[in-house]
Amino acid sequence: MANQGAAQVGSSEPHGATGKKRHVARWVAVALAVIVLVCAVGFAVYVNDYYRASSGNEVYLASTTDLEVHRSEGIVAFGNPDASVGVIVYPGAKVAYDAYAPLARELAERGVFCAVVEVPFNIAFFDSNAASRVIELYPDIETWYVAGHSLGGVVASGWVADHVDELSGVVLLASYSTADLSQSGLSVLSLYGSEDEVLNRDAYEDALSNLPSDFEEGVIVGGNHAQFGNYGEQAGDGAAAISPKDQWEETADAIVSFAGIAG
Incomplete structure:
Protein backbone atom coordinates (compact mmCIF):
# COMPACT_ATOMS: atom_id res chain seq x y z
CA MET A 1 0.00 0.00 0.00
CA ALA A 2 2.85 2.35 0.83
CA ASN A 3 4.38 1.82 -2.59
CA GLN A 4 1.03 2.41 -4.29
CA GLY A 5 0.58 5.65 -2.38
CA ALA A 6 4.04 6.82 -3.36
CA ALA A 7 3.27 6.14 -6.99
CA GLN A 8 0.09 8.19 -6.77
CA VAL A 9 1.88 11.14 -5.16
CA GLY A 10 4.65 11.09 -7.82
CA SER A 11 2.33 11.32 -10.89
CA SER A 12 2.51 14.95 -12.05
CA GLU A 13 -0.61 15.37 -14.19
CA PRO A 14 -3.29 13.35 -15.93
CA HIS A 15 -2.32 11.62 -19.18
CA GLY A 16 -5.09 13.50 -21.00
CA ALA A 17 -3.62 16.91 -20.12
CA THR A 18 -0.19 15.91 -21.43
CA GLY A 19 -1.74 14.70 -24.68
CA LYS A 20 -3.64 17.94 -25.07
CA LYS A 21 -0.47 20.00 -24.65
CA ARG A 22 1.31 17.94 -27.27
CA HIS A 23 -1.62 18.39 -29.64
CA VAL A 24 -1.56 22.17 -29.14
CA ALA A 25 2.23 22.25 -29.63
CA ARG A 26 1.89 20.37 -32.92
CA TRP A 27 -0.74 22.80 -34.19
CA VAL A 28 1.41 25.80 -33.16
CA ALA A 29 4.36 24.29 -35.06
CA VAL A 30 2.20 23.69 -38.11
CA ALA A 31 0.80 27.22 -37.96
CA LEU A 32 4.28 28.73 -37.72
CA ALA A 33 5.47 26.63 -40.64
CA VAL A 34 2.52 27.81 -42.73
CA ILE A 35 3.22 31.44 -41.84
CA VAL A 36 6.90 31.08 -42.77
CA LEU A 37 5.95 29.40 -46.06
CA VAL A 38 3.40 32.10 -46.94
CA CYS A 39 5.94 34.83 -46.15
CA ALA A 40 8.60 33.11 -48.24
CA VAL A 41 6.27 32.69 -51.19
CA GLY A 42 5.06 36.27 -50.87
CA PHE A 43 8.62 37.57 -50.78
CA ALA A 44 9.59 35.46 -53.78
CA VAL A 45 6.63 36.79 -55.75
CA TYR A 46 7.43 40.36 -54.72
CA VAL A 47 11.12 40.32 -55.65
CA ASN A 48 10.54 38.51 -58.95
CA ASP A 49 8.05 41.15 -60.04
CA TYR A 50 10.55 43.78 -61.14
CA TYR A 51 11.32 46.04 -64.08
CA ARG A 52 13.59 44.36 -66.59
CA ALA A 77 31.35 49.19 -65.98
CA PHE A 78 31.77 51.41 -69.01
CA GLY A 79 34.72 53.31 -70.34
CA ASN A 80 38.36 53.75 -69.41
CA PRO A 81 39.29 52.41 -65.95
CA ASP A 82 42.23 54.83 -66.02
CA ALA A 83 39.94 57.84 -66.34
CA SER A 84 40.35 60.54 -63.73
CA VAL A 85 36.66 60.59 -62.74
CA GLY A 86 34.34 57.70 -61.97
CA VAL A 87 30.63 57.48 -61.18
CA ILE A 88 29.01 54.57 -59.35
CA VAL A 89 25.27 54.10 -59.96
CA TYR A 90 22.84 52.44 -57.54
CA PRO A 91 19.70 51.25 -59.39
CA GLY A 92 16.16 52.11 -58.39
CA ALA A 93 14.04 49.69 -56.40
CA LYS A 94 12.99 46.59 -58.32
CA VAL A 95 14.79 47.73 -61.47
CA ALA A 96 17.38 45.50 -63.15
CA TYR A 97 20.81 47.09 -62.94
CA ASP A 98 21.56 46.61 -66.63
CA ALA A 99 18.65 48.94 -67.44
CA TYR A 100 21.04 51.81 -66.60
CA ALA A 101 23.49 50.79 -69.34
CA PRO A 102 22.40 53.56 -71.75
CA LEU A 103 22.99 56.31 -69.17
CA ALA A 104 26.30 54.75 -68.12
CA ARG A 105 27.35 54.57 -71.75
CA GLU A 106 26.49 58.24 -72.31
CA LEU A 107 28.73 59.13 -69.37
CA ALA A 108 31.54 56.95 -70.65
CA GLU A 109 31.34 58.62 -74.05
CA ARG A 110 31.94 61.91 -72.24
CA GLY A 111 35.08 60.66 -70.54
CA VAL A 112 33.58 59.43 -67.25
CA PHE A 113 34.22 55.87 -66.10
CA CYS A 114 30.80 54.61 -64.97
CA ALA A 115 30.01 51.45 -63.00
CA VAL A 116 26.48 50.21 -62.29
CA VAL A 117 26.11 47.85 -59.35
CA GLU A 118 23.87 44.81 -59.20
CA VAL A 119 22.12 44.41 -55.85
CA PRO A 120 20.33 41.38 -54.36
CA PHE A 121 16.66 41.13 -55.31
CA ASN A 122 17.11 44.40 -57.27
CA ILE A 123 16.74 46.36 -54.04
CA ALA A 124 19.73 48.46 -52.98
CA LEU A 137 38.22 47.03 -57.97
CA TYR A 138 39.26 50.21 -59.81
CA PRO A 139 41.93 51.87 -57.64
CA ASP A 140 43.32 54.05 -60.44
CA ILE A 141 40.24 56.29 -60.53
CA GLU A 142 41.25 59.48 -58.73
CA THR A 143 37.86 61.08 -58.15
CA TRP A 144 34.64 59.25 -57.34
CA TYR A 145 31.01 60.31 -57.38
CA VAL A 146 28.16 58.10 -56.22
CA ALA A 147 24.79 58.34 -57.94
CA GLY A 148 21.49 56.69 -57.22
CA HIS A 149 18.10 56.54 -58.89
CA SER A 150 14.98 56.73 -56.72
CA LEU A 151 15.38 54.36 -53.74
CA GLY A 152 18.92 53.72 -54.97
CA LEU A 172 20.57 62.10 -56.82
CA LEU A 173 18.37 61.04 -59.73
CA ALA A 174 14.69 61.50 -58.87
CA SER A 175 15.71 60.88 -55.29
CA TYR A 176 16.68 62.49 -51.99
CA SER A 177 19.00 61.95 -49.05
CA THR A 178 17.69 60.76 -45.71
CA ALA A 179 21.25 61.02 -44.33
CA ASP A 180 22.55 64.39 -43.20
CA LEU A 181 25.12 65.52 -45.78
CA SER A 182 24.73 69.22 -45.03
CA GLN A 183 28.17 69.55 -43.41
CA SER A 184 29.89 66.84 -45.43
CA GLY A 185 31.77 69.18 -47.73
CA LEU A 186 30.61 67.10 -50.70
CA SER A 187 29.19 68.48 -53.91
CA VAL A 188 25.61 67.37 -54.51
CA LEU A 189 23.57 67.39 -57.72
CA SER A 190 19.84 66.66 -57.62
CA LEU A 191 18.09 65.94 -60.92
CA TYR A 192 14.49 65.04 -61.65
CA GLY A 193 12.13 65.16 -64.59
CA SER A 194 9.37 67.73 -64.84
CA GLU A 195 6.83 64.98 -65.60
CA ASP A 196 7.90 62.69 -62.73
CA GLU A 197 4.85 61.54 -60.76
CA VAL A 198 6.61 58.78 -58.81
CA LEU A 199 8.98 60.94 -56.78
CA ASN A 200 7.43 61.85 -53.43
CA ARG A 201 7.68 65.63 -53.59
CA ASP A 202 6.83 66.15 -49.91
CA ALA A 203 9.63 63.80 -48.85
CA TYR A 204 11.92 65.45 -51.40
CA GLU A 205 11.26 68.92 -49.99
CA ASP A 206 11.60 67.75 -46.39
CA ALA A 207 14.98 66.17 -47.18
CA LEU A 208 16.51 69.27 -48.77
CA GLU A 217 19.31 71.24 -58.57
CA GLY A 218 18.31 70.53 -62.13
CA VAL A 219 14.97 69.81 -63.77
CA ILE A 220 14.93 67.86 -67.01
CA VAL A 221 12.04 69.45 -68.86
CA GLY A 222 9.83 66.76 -70.33
CA GLY A 223 11.60 63.97 -68.48
CA ASN A 224 9.89 61.54 -66.11
CA HIS A 225 10.92 59.06 -63.41
CA ALA A 226 11.55 55.90 -65.41
CA GLN A 227 13.61 57.36 -68.24
CA PHE A 228 16.75 57.66 -66.16
CA GLY A 229 16.88 53.95 -66.93
CA ASN A 230 15.78 51.86 -69.88
CA TYR A 231 12.95 49.70 -68.58
CA GLY A 232 9.84 51.12 -70.17
CA GLU A 233 6.93 52.76 -68.40
CA GLN A 234 6.67 52.69 -64.61
CA ALA A 235 3.38 52.40 -62.76
CA GLY A 236 2.15 55.77 -61.53
CA ASP A 237 4.67 57.77 -63.56
CA GLY A 238 3.85 60.73 -65.74
CA ALA A 239 4.09 60.59 -69.52
CA ALA A 240 7.44 61.88 -70.73
CA ALA A 241 7.49 64.64 -73.33
CA ILE A 242 11.01 63.76 -74.47
CA SER A 243 12.56 60.50 -75.64
CA PRO A 244 14.53 58.21 -73.32
CA LYS A 245 17.69 59.00 -75.29
CA ASP A 246 17.14 62.72 -74.82
CA GLN A 247 16.79 62.19 -71.08
CA TRP A 248 19.94 60.05 -70.90
CA GLU A 249 21.90 62.64 -72.86
CA GLU A 250 20.66 65.57 -70.79
CA THR A 251 21.38 63.68 -67.59
CA ALA A 252 24.90 62.81 -68.70
CA ASP A 253 25.54 66.41 -69.77
CA ALA A 254 24.36 67.69 -66.38
CA ILE A 255 26.59 65.24 -64.48
CA VAL A 256 29.63 66.06 -66.61
CA SER A 257 29.06 69.78 -66.11
CA PHE A 258 28.55 69.27 -62.38
CA ALA A 259 31.81 67.31 -62.11
CA GLY A 260 33.68 69.92 -64.13
CA ILE A 261 34.67 67.53 -66.90
CA ALA A 262 35.30 68.70 -70.44
CA GLY A 263 32.91 66.55 -72.47
Whole structure:
Protein backbone atom coordinates (compact mmCIF):
# COMPACT_ATOMS: atom_id res chain seq x y z
CA MET A 1 0.00 0.00 0.00
CA ALA A 2 2.85 2.35 0.83
CA ASN A 3 4.38 1.82 -2.59
CA GLN A 4 1.03 2.41 -4.29
CA GLY A 5 0.58 5.65 -2.38
CA ALA A 6 4.04 6.82 -3.36
CA ALA A 7 3.27 6.14 -6.99
CA GLN A 8 0.09 8.19 -6.77
CA VAL A 9 1.88 11.14 -5.16
CA GLY A 10 4.65 11.09 -7.82
CA SER A 11 2.33 11.32 -10.89
CA SER A 12 2.51 14.95 -12.05
CA GLU A 13 -0.61 15.37 -14.19
CA PRO A 14 -3.29 13.35 -15.93
CA HIS A 15 -2.32 11.62 -19.18
CA GLY A 16 -5.09 13.50 -21.00
CA ALA A 17 -3.62 16.91 -20.12
CA THR A 18 -0.19 15.91 -21.43
CA GLY A 19 -1.74 14.70 -24.68
CA LYS A 20 -3.64 17.94 -25.07
CA LYS A 21 -0.47 20.00 -24.65
CA ARG A 22 1.31 17.94 -27.27
CA HIS A 23 -1.62 18.39 -29.64
CA VAL A 24 -1.56 22.17 -29.14
CA ALA A 25 2.23 22.25 -29.63
CA ARG A 26 1.89 20.37 -32.92
CA TRP A 27 -0.74 22.80 -34.19
CA VAL A 28 1.41 25.80 -33.16
CA ALA A 29 4.36 24.29 -35.06
CA VAL A 30 2.20 23.69 -38.11
CA ALA A 31 0.80 27.22 -37.96
CA LEU A 32 4.28 28.73 -37.72
CA ALA A 33 5.47 26.63 -40.64
CA VAL A 34 2.52 27.81 -42.73
CA ILE A 35 3.22 31.44 -41.84
CA VAL A 36 6.90 31.08 -42.77
CA LEU A 37 5.95 29.40 -46.06
CA VAL A 38 3.40 32.10 -46.94
CA CYS A 39 5.94 34.83 -46.15
CA ALA A 40 8.60 33.11 -48.24
CA VAL A 41 6.27 32.69 -51.19
CA GLY A 42 5.06 36.27 -50.87
CA PHE A 43 8.62 37.57 -50.78
CA ALA A 44 9.59 35.46 -53.78
CA VAL A 45 6.63 36.79 -55.75
CA TYR A 46 7.43 40.36 -54.72
CA VAL A 47 11.12 40.32 -55.65
CA ASN A 48 10.54 38.51 -58.95
CA ASP A 49 8.05 41.15 -60.04
CA TYR A 50 10.55 43.78 -61.14
CA TYR A 51 11.32 46.04 -64.08
CA ARG A 52 13.59 44.36 -66.59
CA ALA A 53 15.68 46.16 -69.19
CA SER A 54 13.76 46.98 -72.35
CA SER A 55 14.08 44.89 -75.48
CA GLY A 56 17.19 45.83 -77.43
CA ASN A 57 19.07 46.98 -74.33
CA GLU A 58 21.83 44.47 -75.16
CA VAL A 59 23.32 46.87 -77.68
CA TYR A 60 24.25 49.25 -74.86
CA LEU A 61 26.08 46.46 -73.03
CA ALA A 62 28.37 45.55 -75.91
CA SER A 63 31.98 46.66 -76.14
CA THR A 64 33.03 48.53 -79.27
CA THR A 65 36.34 49.71 -80.64
CA ASP A 66 35.67 53.11 -79.07
CA LEU A 67 34.20 52.05 -75.74
CA GLU A 68 34.95 49.02 -73.60
CA VAL A 69 32.42 47.38 -71.29
CA HIS A 70 33.90 45.61 -68.27
CA ARG A 71 32.05 42.88 -66.38
CA SER A 72 32.78 41.40 -62.99
CA GLU A 73 30.59 39.81 -60.35
CA GLY A 74 27.76 42.22 -59.55
CA ILE A 75 29.22 45.09 -61.58
CA VAL A 76 29.03 46.29 -65.17
CA ALA A 77 31.35 49.19 -65.98
CA PHE A 78 31.77 51.41 -69.01
CA GLY A 79 34.72 53.31 -70.34
CA ASN A 80 38.36 53.75 -69.41
CA PRO A 81 39.29 52.41 -65.95
CA ASP A 82 42.23 54.83 -66.02
CA ALA A 83 39.94 57.84 -66.34
CA SER A 84 40.35 60.54 -63.73
CA VAL A 85 36.66 60.59 -62.74
CA GLY A 86 34.34 57.70 -61.97
CA VAL A 87 30.63 57.48 -61.18
CA ILE A 88 29.01 54.57 -59.35
CA VAL A 89 25.27 54.10 -59.96
CA TYR A 90 22.84 52.44 -57.54
CA PRO A 91 19.70 51.25 -59.39
CA GLY A 92 16.16 52.11 -58.39
CA ALA A 93 14.04 49.69 -56.40
CA LYS A 94 12.99 46.59 -58.32
CA VAL A 95 14.79 47.73 -61.47
CA ALA A 96 17.38 45.50 -63.15
CA TYR A 97 20.81 47.09 -62.94
CA ASP A 98 21.56 46.61 -66.63
CA ALA A 99 18.65 48.94 -67.44
CA TYR A 100 21.04 51.81 -66.60
CA ALA A 101 23.49 50.79 -69.34
CA PRO A 102 22.40 53.56 -71.75
CA LEU A 103 22.99 56.31 -69.17
CA ALA A 104 26.30 54.75 -68.12
CA ARG A 105 27.35 54.57 -71.75
CA GLU A 106 26.49 58.24 -72.31
CA LEU A 107 28.73 59.13 -69.37
CA ALA A 108 31.54 56.95 -70.65
CA GLU A 109 31.34 58.62 -74.05
CA ARG A 110 31.94 61.91 -72.24
CA GLY A 111 35.08 60.66 -70.54
CA VAL A 112 33.58 59.43 -67.25
CA PHE A 113 34.22 55.87 -66.10
CA CYS A 114 30.80 54.61 -64.97
CA ALA A 115 30.01 51.45 -63.00
CA VAL A 116 26.48 50.21 -62.29
CA VAL A 117 26.11 47.85 -59.35
CA GLU A 118 23.87 44.81 -59.20
CA VAL A 119 22.12 44.41 -55.85
CA PRO A 120 20.33 41.38 -54.36
CA PHE A 121 16.66 41.13 -55.31
CA ASN A 122 17.11 44.40 -57.27
CA ILE A 123 16.74 46.36 -54.04
CA ALA A 124 19.73 48.46 -52.98
CA PHE A 125 18.98 48.10 -49.26
CA PHE A 126 20.32 44.54 -49.49
CA ASP A 127 23.79 45.75 -50.55
CA SER A 128 24.26 49.33 -49.44
CA ASN A 129 28.03 48.81 -49.44
CA ALA A 130 28.18 48.00 -53.16
CA ALA A 131 30.13 51.16 -53.97
CA SER A 132 33.03 49.98 -51.84
CA ARG A 133 33.46 46.95 -54.10
CA VAL A 134 33.76 49.20 -57.15
CA ILE A 135 36.28 51.54 -55.55
CA GLU A 136 38.43 48.57 -54.50
CA LEU A 137 38.22 47.03 -57.97
CA TYR A 138 39.26 50.21 -59.81
CA PRO A 139 41.93 51.87 -57.64
CA ASP A 140 43.32 54.05 -60.44
CA ILE A 141 40.24 56.29 -60.53
CA GLU A 142 41.25 59.48 -58.73
CA THR A 143 37.86 61.08 -58.15
CA TRP A 144 34.64 59.25 -57.34
CA TYR A 145 31.01 60.31 -57.38
CA VAL A 146 28.16 58.10 -56.22
CA ALA A 147 24.79 58.34 -57.94
CA GLY A 148 21.49 56.69 -57.22
CA HIS A 149 18.10 56.54 -58.89
CA SER A 150 14.98 56.73 -56.72
CA LEU A 151 15.38 54.36 -53.74
CA GLY A 152 18.92 53.72 -54.97
CA GLY A 153 19.71 57.35 -54.23
CA VAL A 154 18.34 57.08 -50.71
CA VAL A 155 20.50 54.03 -50.03
CA ALA A 156 23.54 55.54 -51.74
CA SER A 157 23.32 58.70 -49.66
CA GLY A 158 23.33 56.63 -46.48
CA TRP A 159 26.53 54.90 -47.63
CA VAL A 160 28.04 58.22 -48.64
CA ALA A 161 27.52 59.66 -45.15
CA ASP A 162 29.91 57.03 -43.79
CA HIS A 163 32.50 57.35 -46.59
CA VAL A 164 32.79 61.08 -47.12
CA ASP A 165 36.58 61.01 -47.34
CA GLU A 166 36.49 58.64 -50.32
CA LEU A 167 34.30 60.81 -52.54
CA SER A 168 33.93 64.17 -54.20
CA GLY A 169 30.18 64.24 -54.60
CA VAL A 170 26.73 62.72 -54.91
CA VAL A 171 24.22 62.66 -57.76
CA LEU A 172 20.57 62.10 -56.82
CA LEU A 173 18.37 61.04 -59.73
CA ALA A 174 14.69 61.50 -58.87
CA SER A 175 15.71 60.88 -55.29
CA TYR A 176 16.68 62.49 -51.99
CA SER A 177 19.00 61.95 -49.05
CA THR A 178 17.69 60.76 -45.71
CA ALA A 179 21.25 61.02 -44.33
CA ASP A 180 22.55 64.39 -43.20
CA LEU A 181 25.12 65.52 -45.78
CA SER A 182 24.73 69.22 -45.03
CA GLN A 183 28.17 69.55 -43.41
CA SER A 184 29.89 66.84 -45.43
CA GLY A 185 31.77 69.18 -47.73
CA LEU A 186 30.61 67.10 -50.70
CA SER A 187 29.19 68.48 -53.91
CA VAL A 188 25.61 67.37 -54.51
CA LEU A 189 23.57 67.39 -57.72
CA SER A 190 19.84 66.66 -57.62
CA LEU A 191 18.09 65.94 -60.92
CA TYR A 192 14.49 65.04 -61.65
CA GLY A 193 12.13 65.16 -64.59
CA SER A 194 9.37 67.73 -64.84
CA GLU A 195 6.83 64.98 -65.60
CA ASP A 196 7.90 62.69 -62.73
CA GLU A 197 4.85 61.54 -60.76
CA VAL A 198 6.61 58.78 -58.81
CA LEU A 199 8.98 60.94 -56.78
CA ASN A 200 7.43 61.85 -53.43
CA ARG A 201 7.68 65.63 -53.59
CA ASP A 202 6.83 66.15 -49.91
CA ALA A 203 9.63 63.80 -48.85
CA TYR A 204 11.92 65.45 -51.40
CA GLU A 205 11.26 68.92 -49.99
CA ASP A 206 11.60 67.75 -46.39
CA ALA A 207 14.98 66.17 -47.18
CA LEU A 208 16.51 69.27 -48.77
CA SER A 209 17.78 70.32 -45.35
CA ASN A 210 20.05 67.25 -45.44
CA LEU A 211 21.95 68.68 -48.41
CA PRO A 212 24.70 71.30 -48.41
CA SER A 213 23.40 74.83 -48.85
CA ASP A 214 25.18 75.13 -52.21
CA PHE A 215 23.78 71.92 -53.73
CA GLU A 216 22.81 72.06 -57.39
CA GLU A 217 19.31 71.24 -58.57
CA GLY A 218 18.31 70.53 -62.13
CA VAL A 219 14.97 69.81 -63.77
CA ILE A 220 14.93 67.86 -67.01
CA VAL A 221 12.04 69.45 -68.86
CA GLY A 222 9.83 66.76 -70.33
CA GLY A 223 11.60 63.97 -68.48
CA ASN A 224 9.89 61.54 -66.11
CA HIS A 225 10.92 59.06 -63.41
CA ALA A 226 11.55 55.90 -65.41
CA GLN A 227 13.61 57.36 -68.24
CA PHE A 228 16.75 57.66 -66.16
CA GLY A 229 16.88 53.95 -66.93
CA ASN A 230 15.78 51.86 -69.88
CA TYR A 231 12.95 49.70 -68.58
CA GLY A 232 9.84 51.12 -70.17
CA GLU A 233 6.93 52.76 -68.40
CA GLN A 234 6.67 52.69 -64.61
CA ALA A 235 3.38 52.40 -62.76
CA GLY A 236 2.15 55.77 -61.53
CA ASP A 237 4.67 57.77 -63.56
CA GLY A 238 3.85 60.73 -65.74
CA ALA A 239 4.09 60.59 -69.52
CA ALA A 240 7.44 61.88 -70.73
CA ALA A 241 7.49 64.64 -73.33
CA ILE A 242 11.01 63.76 -74.47
CA SER A 243 12.56 60.50 -75.64
CA PRO A 244 14.53 58.21 -73.32
CA LYS A 245 17.69 59.00 -75.29
CA ASP A 246 17.14 62.72 -74.82
CA GLN A 247 16.79 62.19 -71.08
CA TRP A 248 19.94 60.05 -70.90
CA GLU A 249 21.90 62.64 -72.86
CA GLU A 250 20.66 65.57 -70.79
CA THR A 251 21.38 63.68 -67.59
CA ALA A 252 24.90 62.81 -68.70
CA ASP A 253 25.54 66.41 -69.77
CA ALA A 254 24.36 67.69 -66.38
CA ILE A 255 26.59 65.24 -64.48
CA VAL A 256 29.63 66.06 -66.61
CA SER A 257 29.06 69.78 -66.11
CA PHE A 258 28.55 69.27 -62.38
CA ALA A 259 31.81 67.31 -62.11
CA GLY A 260 33.68 69.92 -64.13
CA ILE A 261 34.67 67.53 -66.90
CA ALA A 262 35.30 68.70 -70.44
CA GLY A 263 32.91 66.55 -72.47
